[in-house]
Each structure stands twice: as structure tokens, then as C-alpha cells.
Amino acid sequence: xxxxxxxxxxxxxxxxxxxxxxxxxxxxxxxxxxxxxxxxxxxxxxxxxxxxxxxxxxxxxxxxxxxxxxxxxxxxxxxxxxxxxxxxxxxxxxxxxxxxxxxx
Amino acid sequence: xxxxxxxxxxxxxxxxxxxxxxxxxxxxxxxxxxxxxxxxxxxxxxxxxxxxxxxxxxxxxxxxxxxxxxxxxxxxxxxxxxxxxxxxxxxxxxxxxxxxxxxxxxxxxxxxxxxxxxxxxxxxxxxxxxxxxxxxxxxxxxxxxxxxxxxxxxxxxxxxxxxxxxxxxxxxxxxxxxxxxxxxxxxxxxxxxxxxxxxxxxxxxxxxxxxxxxxxxxxxxxxxxxxxxxxxxxxxxxxxxxxxxxxxxxxxxxxxxxxxxxxxxxxxxxxxxxxxxxxxxxxxxxxxxxxxxxxxxxxxxxxxxxxxxxxxxxxxxxxxxxxxxxxxxxxxxxxxxxxxxxxxxxxxxxxxxxxxxxxxxxxxxxxxxxxxxxxxxxxxxxxxxxxxxxxxxxxxxxxxxxxxxxxxxxxxxxxxxxxxxxxxxxxxxxxxxxxxxxxxxxxxxxxxxxxxxxxxxxxxxxxxxxxxxxx
Numbered sequence: 221x222x223x224x225x226x227x228x229x230x231x232x233x234x235x236x237x238x239x240x241x242x243x244x245x246x247x248x249x250x251x252x253x254x255x256x257x258x259x260x261x262x263x264x265x266x267x268x269x270x271x272x273x274x275x276x277x278x279x280x281x282x283x284x285x286x287x288x289x290x291x292x293x294x295x296x297x298x299x300x301x302x303x304x305x306x307x308x309x310x311x312x313x314x315x316x317x318x319x320x321x322x323x324x
Numbered sequence: 325x326x327x328x329x330x331x332x333x334x335x336x337x338x339x340x341x342x343x344x345x346x347x348x349x350x351x352x353x354x355x356x357x358x359x360x361x362x363x364x365x366x367x368x369x370x371x372x373x374x375x376x377x378x379x380x381x382x383x384x385x386x387x388x389x390x391x392x393x394x395x396x397x398x399x400x401x402x403x404x405x406x407x408x409x410x411x412x413x414x415x416x417x418x419x420x421x422x423x424x425x426x427x428x429x430x431x432x433x434x435x436x437x438x439x440x441x442x443x444x445x446x447x448x449x450x451x452x453x454x455x456x457x458x459x460x461x462x463x464x465x466x467x468x469x470x471x472x473x474x475x476x477x478x479x480x481x482x483x484x485x486x487x488x489x490x491x492x493x494x495x496x497x498x499x500x501x502x503x504x505x506x507x508x509x510x511x512x513x514x515x516x517x518x519x520x521x522x523x524x525x526x527x528x529x530x531x532x533x534x535x536x537x538x539x540x541x542x543x544x545x546x547x548x549x550x551x552x553x554x555x556x557x558x559x560x561x562x563x564x565x566x567x568x569x570x571x572x573x574x575x576x577x578x579x580x581x582x583x584x585x586x587x588x589x590x591x592x593x594x595x596x597x598x599x600x601x602x603x604x605x606x607x608x609x610x611x612x613x614x615x616x617x618x619x620x621x622x623x624x625x626x627x628x629x630x631x632x633x634x635x636x637x638x639x640x641x642x643x644x645x646x647x648x649x650x651x652x653x654x655x656x657x658x659x660x661x662x663x664x665x666x667x668x669x670x671x672x673x674x675x676x677x678x679x680x681x682x683x684x685x686x687x688x689x690x691x692x693x694x695x696x697x698x699x700x701x702x703x704x705x706x707x708x709x710x711x712x713x714x715x716x717x718x719x720x721x722x723x724x725x726x727x728x729x730x731x732x733x734x735x736x737x738x739x740x741x742x743x744x745x746x747x748x749x750x751x752x753x754x755x756x757x758x759x760x761x762x763x764x765x766x767x768x769x770x771x772x773x774x775x776x777x778x779x780x781x782x783x784x785x786x787x788x789x790x791x792x793x794x795x
Contacts, residue, residue, distance in 0.1 A: 222447070223726050224562060225447070225449055225559075228558070230572075232555065232571050235555075235567065235572050235575065236571055237575070238348060238502040238575070239571060239579070240575055240576065240578075240579050241572065241574050241772070241774040242348065242351045242352050242355065242572070243351065243354075243576045243580060243702045244579065246355040246356075246580070246583065248411055248701065249683045249686050250354070250355060250356075250357060250360060251540075251544075251681070251682035251683055252413075252681040252682055252684060253354065253364075253500075253543050254355055254411075254541070254576075254580060255417060255547055255577070255681075255758070256417045256420075257351070257354045257360075257364050257367060258351065258551070258576055259355075259417055259421050259424070259520055259547050259550075259573075260367070260368070260420070261351070261551075261569055261573050262348070262421075262424050262550045262554045262569065262570055262573040263371065263420075263424055263553040263564060264371060264374060264566055264570065265428050265431065265550075265554040265557060265566065265570070266375055266394075266432050266483070266756050267375060267563060267566055268427075268554070268557045268558070268563060269427055269431055270381075270429075271378065271381060271384065271389075271563070272561075273386070273389045273390040274383060274384030274386055274387070274389075275383050275384065275386070276386075276389070276438070277438075278432075278437065280437055281434045281437055281438055282389055282558065284430045284431075284433050284437070286389050286392070286393050287393075287427075288393075288430035288431050288434065289393030289394060289397060290393045290396050290397040290400070291397070291424065291426045291427035291430065291723045292423070292424065293393065293394050293396075293397020293398055293401060294327075294381070294397045294401040294404070294420065295420050296371055296397075298400030298401035298402075298405040298420045299405075299420045299424075300364060300368040300371070300419075301405035302413060302420070303354075304361065304364050304365075305405065305406075305410075305413075306410075306413060306687055307360050307361040308361065309521070309688075309690045309691045309710075313715060316742070318648075
């Protein structure tokens with residue numbers, strides 16, 4: 221094992237504990253926003269997609285990397301915006317968007 | 325293009341560390357109601373730093389492709405996040421989660437393709453990271469799309485099962501892992517393609533038999549999966565931001581999944597393999613007034629209900645997904661205001677999983693400016709229901725089913741419910757006698773205390789508003 225791998229595994233192990241510890245006392249009310257917020261955070265994979273897109277040589281890799289960048293960006297941008305809209309509601313204020321359509 | 329923007333790897337990694345700290349703070353703040361919104365901003369800022377500094381990463385040499393990709397993704401993300409109705413947010417979360425998983429799988433495939441020529445020289449952990457990312461990312465992608473399809477009602481919400489399903493899924497997993505081994509020892513790209521295809525089939529097959537009512541738990545689990553898959557690409561790319569961000573989501577998502585399951589009194593294994601689907605598939609759209617087992621239900625009119633409500637001393641509104649679908653939160657508020665003007669105490673009983681996600685009802689009612697203290701959670705609402713004159717059930721079903729308390733045969737048995745049948749009178753606003761999302765008949769409807777007011781929740785409430793004004 222390389223020293224880099226050991227360092228990575230250490231970080232991984234600590235992050236596991238931290239992840240558990242951080243949300244151990246979350247009220248039910250916040251389950252959905254928290255799921256949505258953490259959903260946006262795994263969009264960090266955009267960083268990986270960018271690294272690949274920034275160095276891909278073959279056409280196949282470029283296509284894969286391009287789609288990965290699009291997907292990951294949707295994950296990040298959409299995830300944070302939807303979470304914000306959800307949490308905005310808790311303030312009791314109106315959403316800024318146009319009034320929502322009726323569902324038949 | 326060359327690398328005019330590159331800074332040293334140390335600088336990049338330092339800023340990744342700053343970003344990781346912000347992500348941790350963000351999650352911490354997200355888990356408390358007072359700071360949740362700020363927490364989302366903090367996490368987004370952390371993300372912006374990580375993405376921004378990656379532009380300056382020494383390995384990044386070309387910008388055209390990623391610039392277009394980020395632009396396209398941003399437009400899609402902004403438009404879909406803004407256009408989505410509050411009621412459709414659960415499936416939107418599923419969709420965002422799915423594309424995240426898809427991104428991990430694509431990264432894995434691209435890395436495999438790039439590294440395959442000298443596969444033998446690669447350390448095991450890189451190969452393992454690639455294969456794990458391809459497997460779990462693909463499962464998450466396909467599973468999330470099926471969850472989206474179910475919640476969007478493109479697919480039947482009812483569990484879809486066939487005999488031997490668990491065995492078939494197990495075989496799919498074994499085959500996928502075998503392909504992974506094949507991809508690890510040979511240099512043939514066909515193996516990783518097969519691995520991804522099998523994982524996609526497995527992801528879909530694993531979620532299809534799960535009933536719509538359990539979908540929040542499944543989405544939360546897939547969210548944790550995507551987090552772990554993202555962490556694995558961190559190992560492949562030697563990137564700490566990915567390892568930390570992905571692992572935090574993997575761990576907190578796993579705990580959140582367990583907490584959600586606990587709120588529904590269901591174990592994860594029960595959600596995944598219990599196939600709520602043991603319940604017989606009912607025919608489509610039974611006629612209003614005709615219950616499955618032939619027991620009589622009592623139908624009422626808006627006028628009768630209005631009188632009952634107007635002379636009650638306490639009314640408990642029990643909102644469910646039907647209220648959300650009909651966008652009836654505002655008219656609910658209007659009815660409550662009218663009743664309160666007459667001296668009736670109106671409160672709301674919120675089951676932890678009312679609607680399709682925990683907290684869904686709170687969000688909708690907050691949108692209609694319902695005062696926060698009027699919202700009672702299950703533990704506070706149940707004692708109050710004993711003192712309630714009229715329980716007004718608006719489009720809620722499974723969370724009120726007394727079978728969860730009394731019938732060990734019922735798939736709902738053991739789930740904590742709102743004891744609506746303890747109120748003096750129950751009025752159920754419902755479209756028809758169709759069973760709820762879990763596909764199970766509700767014996768509340770044949771209880772002698774219960775009267776049914778059939779119709780779209782919003783129409784019925786508007787008729788009630790008019791009738792209360794006329795009382």
C-alpha cells in the first residue's frame with residue numbers, strides 16, 4: 221500500500237464517523253430537506269468529471285466525460301436549488317417563482 | 325489549449341480542504357430547523373470552491389468540453405429545480421440523485437478506457453475503485469430513474485413482483501461482480517460494458533418490487549449509494565474532495581435511511597425485500613361507495629359535514645398526499661380560518677411520512693401560511709385526537725389505517741399511525757374507494773363513525789368552505 225492510499229483510507233474512515241455524527245439528532249421535519257441537501261453534496265463528483273473532461277484525449281473518453289459533467293452539474297445545481305426552495309417554505313414566505321399550476 | 329490557469333497541486337488541495345470544512349458545516353446546519361437554509365448556502369459555497377479551484381488543477385488542460393457541459397447542466401438544473409411543483413419534489417430529488425450516480429459510472433468507464441492499455445501496472449485499489457463506481461453508480465442511476473417513474477406515476481406505484489425475484493437479483497449481482505473480475509484481469513472493455521448493463525438491470529429490478537409508499541426510504545438509500553460511489557471515484561482520481569464529500573453523504577445518507585425507516589417502523593431489509601407487494605393487486609378504480617370486502621361505507625354531503633365542523637369545538641385536519649396532489653393547501657387554510665372565526669379550534673395532525681416524504685406536508689402547509697404551532701406531529705396529535713370532535717382526513721390513507729394497530733396480517737402492521745378513529749367523528753375526503761399508495765384496503769372507511777365525502781380534495785374543500793359560510 222502506498223502512503224497516499226493509507227492517507228486516503230484514513231480520511232475515508234474519519235469521514236464515515238463524521239457523517240454519522242453530524243446528523244444523529246435530526247428532527248423528522250428535516251428528513252426530506254436533508255436528503256435533498258446531501259443529494260446535492262454528492263454532486264461533488266463534478267470535480268471528478270471535470271478532471272476527466274480536462275484531460276481526455278480519445279473521442280470516447282470525451283463523450284463520456286462530457287455527459288458526466290452535464291449529469292454532475294444537474295445534480296449540484298438542481299440539488300442545491302430544490303433544497304433551498306424547500307427550506308424557503310419553512311420561513312412561511314411565498315416562493316418567488318410564478319404561482320404554481322393547478323393539478324387537475 | 326495549454327494550461328494557462330494551472331496553480332500548484334498543493335494550493336488546489338488546500339482549497340479542497342477548505343471546501344470540505346464548509347461541506348461539513350453545511351450538513352451540520354442542515355440538520356437543525358433554525359439554521360437549515362443557511363446550511364444549504366454554506367454547503368453550496370463549499371461546492372463552488374471545490375469546483376472553482378478544479379479549473380486551476382494541474383491535470384486540467386482543456387476547457388471547451390467542460391465549459392459547455394457545465395453550461396448545459398446548469399441550464400437543465402436551474403430550469404428543472406425552478407419549474408418543479410412542490411408536490412413533485414420527491415421525484416425531482418430521485419432524478420438529481422440518479423444523474424449523480426450516472427456521472428460516477430461514466431467517470432469509471434472513462435477512467436477504465438484511459439487506463440486499460442497498461443492495466444497490469446495499476447494498483448488494485450484504483451481498479452477496485454473504478455469497478456465499484458461503475459457498479460454502484462449504475463445501480464443508483466437505474467434505481468433512481470425507476471423511483472422517479474413510480475412517483476411521477478409513469479410506472480405503477482404498486483409493487484411489481486414475480487416469483488424468484490430475490491434469486492434473480494442475487495444472480496444479477498453475482499454476474500455483475502464476475503464481469504468486474506473479468507474487467508480487472510483482462511484489458512477487454514466489453515467486461516465493463518457488461519458490468520454496467522447488468523448493474524443497470526439490477527438497479528431497476530431491485531426498485532420495481534418496492535411499493536410507492538416506501539420510495540422515500542429507497543431514494544435515501546440510493547442517495548447514500550451515490551455518495552459512496554462518488555467517494556470511490558475519489559480513490560481512483562486521488563482526490564480528497566471527492567473522498568470526503570462522497571463519504572459524508574454515504575454515511576449520513578445511511579443513517580438518514582435508517583432514521584426514516586424507524587419513523588415508519590420498518591427495517592431496511594423489510595423495505596427492500598418485504599415486498600409490500602404481498603398484498604393482492606386490486607382492480608383499477610373500484611366504484612365509489614363499494615368497498616373491497618362488501619362492507620358498507622357511509623357517504624355524506626358537504627352541507628352535512630359543514631354543520632358538523634361549524635359546531636365542533638376541536639377539528640383535526642389530517643392531510644395526506646391527496647391534499648398535495650390537488651394543491652389544496654390554500655383552501656384548507658381558508659376553511660380553517662372560517663372555522664376559527666366561529667370559535668372552532670383547528671389543528672393539523674402530521675404523520676411523519678404523510679405525503680410521499682417526511683416533512684412533505686409541513687412544507688406544503690407552510691406554503692399556505694398555516695401557523696407552525698397548529699401543526700402537531702404524531703406523538704402530540706394522537707392524544708389530541710381523543711378530544712377531537714371531527715377528524716377531517718384530506719387525501720390521507722395508509723397513515724390512518726387502523727389495521728396497522730390491530731391486524732397482524734396486514735402489511736402495514738406495526739407502522740405507527742394517526743389514531744383518527746379515536747375522534748368522535750371522522751370525515752374522509754377522498755376521490756374514490758381506491759386503495760392507497762401501498763395498495764391496501766383501509767378499514768377506517770367502513771367504521772360506523774366515518775363518513776366519506778367523495779371528490780377531488782380541492783373541490784370538496786371549496787364546497788365545504790361555501791357550505792360553512794352558509795351555516
